[in-house]
Amino acid sequence: MSPYRLMSYGDDALLVEFEAELGGALPMYVAQLRETKLFSDVIPAYRSITVQFDPQSASEEQVREVITKALSNPIKLPPGPLIEVPVYYNGPDLRSAAKTLGLKPKALIEAHSTPIYDVAFLGFLPGFTFLSGLPKTLALPRLETPRLRVKPGSVGIAKAQTGIYSLPSPGGWQLLGRTPWRLFNPEATQPFRFKAADRLKFTPISKAEFDALLEHEA
Helix, strand or coil: CCCEEEEECCCCEEEEEECCCCHHHHHHHHHHHHHCCCCCEEEECCCEEEEECCCCCCCHHHHHHHHHHHHCCCCCCCCCCEEEEEEECCCCCHHHHHHHHCCCHHHHHHHHHCCCEEEEEECCCCCCEEEECCCHHHCECCCCCCEEEECCCEEEEEECEEEECCCCEEECCEEEEECCCCCECCCCCCCECCCCCCEEEEEECCHHHHHHHHHHHC
16 A cells, blocks of 8 residues: 555545555545545546545544545556557657756657556546656656747656646647547547546557547547
8 A cells, every 4th residue: 555645635635645656546445434434525547546535424523434444445447458659759858858867869769668658637628648667767847938838748757747638738748649539529429538547658659640539639
């Protein structure tokens, strides 16, 4: 069990804040908390879970006891599907990021596309995909001055995280490349391309392959 702090979060919620990222284990804790049926909502973030409850039905002390018991025995979930995500590694920060890390761009691409990442959660923007599993040797600082517009599908690193932008937005992550896949489609039955507990592996592709896939996604 990963160490955590359990804190009051207003009159009707508690915040579970873990000391370290949980990666693929986070959905197990979320599933166990939802299984109790006591909470009105269970909201995961990258390293925390917000648990909302009805204070008219249960006291905070009772809720704390239920959360503590649930987190001591998380539901065992099967591994999520492994999804190979095509990425054209030609981002505006690829060369400078490689230099900061003491690598050649090709070596950075290989190091970033080799691991299997866990989808920790979706947030910040609809469908923005936060991934856990970035090698510590690839951690990079955020840009001192964020960009006013980052293209959707951009794949970047910020500190110890890697992730994928789902929509055009401002952003300060260091961008290594871009996937042609559409991550968020509000008109679709399943609007989000990924979900928590999915496992992703980046597959480098050429500019021609990127253009063809981008046209197909349009």
